[in-house]
Amino acid sequence: MQAMPVTLQDQPRVVLSARGLGKDFSGFTAVNSVDLDVEHARIHALIGPNGAGKTTVFNLLTKFLPPTRGKIMLLDQDITNVKADKIARMGLVRSFQISAVFPHLTVLENVRVALQRPSGLATQFWLPLSSLDRLNGRAEELIADLGLTQYRDTRATDLSYGRKRVLEIATTLALDPKVLLLDEPMAGMGGEDVAVVAGIISEVAKTRAVLMVEHNLSVVADICHHVTVLQRGEILATGDYATVSQNPAVRTAYMGTED
Ligand SMILES: Nc1ncnc2c1ncn2[C@@H]1O[C@H](COP(=O)(O)OP(=O)(O)OP(=O)(O)O)[C@@H](O)[C@H]1O
Numbered sequence: 246m247q248a249m250p251v252t253l254q255d256q257p258r259v260v261l262s263a264r265g266l267g268k269d270f271s272g273f274t275a276v277n278s279v280d281l282d283v284e285h286a287r288i289h290a291l292i293g294p295n296g297a298g299k300t301t302v303f304n305l306l307t308k309f310l311p312p313t314r315g316k317i318m319l320l321d322q323d324i325t326n327v328k329a330d331k332i333a334r335m336g337l338v339r340s341f342q343i344s345a346v347f348p349h350l351t352v353l354e355n356v357r358v359a360l361q362r363p364s365g366l367a368t369q370f371w372l373p374l375s376s377l378d379r380l381n382g383r384a385e386e387l388i389a390d391l392g393l394t395q396y397r398d399t400r401a402t403d404l405s406y407g408r409k410r411v412l413e414i415a416t417t418l419a420l421d422p423k424v425l426l427l428d429e430p431m432a433g434m435g436g437e438d439v440a441v442v443a444g445i446i447s448e449v450a451k452t453r454a455v456l457m458v459e460h461n462l463s464v465v466a467d468i469c470h471h472v473t474v475l476q477r478g479e480i481l482a483t484g485d486y487a488t489v490s491q492n493p494a495v496r497t498a499y500m501g502t503e504d
Pocket residue numbers: 270273275293294295296297298299300301302
């Protein structure tokens with residue numbers, strides 16, 4: 246029997262990839278031989294015990310650190326040697342990198358400030374008022390998309406911890422990233438906030454790729470399509486959560502036992 250041809254639509258679209266990525270610190274290998282494919286409209290989790298190399302991988306991907314070895318591609322561009330300040334405009338945005346939530350500004354004002362950055366409106370004071378109207382429209386849209394409409398005029402400082410995190414995500418989305426990197430988005434949150442932020446991340450990932458470092462494994466199980474487990478700087482396992490969580494080596498790494 247002849248196999249059905251695979252159409253382009255069936256193929257996952259890789260937007261960010263790393264091959265043979267490695268980082269040495271004065272002779273100590275923190276990351277080694279890491280291959281990673283992050284796909285459009287998918288949430289990819291990077292997990293692993295403390296010191297596994299997750300933050301270093303994030304720092305390499307966002308060019309905070311130069312890699313010792315390997316190659317990083319963003320869509321069809323080789324970004325291995327691109328400087329950190331260019332990466333966000335190329336479509337790869339890390340949550341804390343851009344997001345600056347001003348506590349005494351309202352939700353709407355914070356999103357407007359974030360939107361002014363990529364368009365350069367903050368410095369182009371001679372632009373017609375219609376440009377600002379467009380910006381207001383986009384700000385209202387982003388706020389609605391992230392379920393913040395009822396908090397539109399609330400000062401950031403008066404938001405719950407979870408909504409503040411959602412506002413941070415809203416400000417990063419102002420750059421319309423193709424890939425969003427989230428560094429422990431659930432850190433320090435209670436159950437209700439975790440559910441809100443998990444829902445927002447799932448929503449946001451419908452139109453872009455998300456790579457997140459996360460210690461909360463029930464969130465990883467609930468919302469992540471793909472999981473890569475790091476241990477001592479190398480990939481221990483990769484696949485969907487159900488597969489990876491049954492892997493004896495992963496169970497040993499996490500629990501110290503295979504049971
Ligand atoms: N600038 C540095 N100089 C020397 N060693 C470093 C440096 N940054 C990280 N390391 C080492 O590299 C290893 C990986 O660290 P990294 O912070 O990437 O791990 P992690 O998985 O993010 O850990 P955690 O979950 O605890 O945040 C650790 O052994 C760490 O001590």
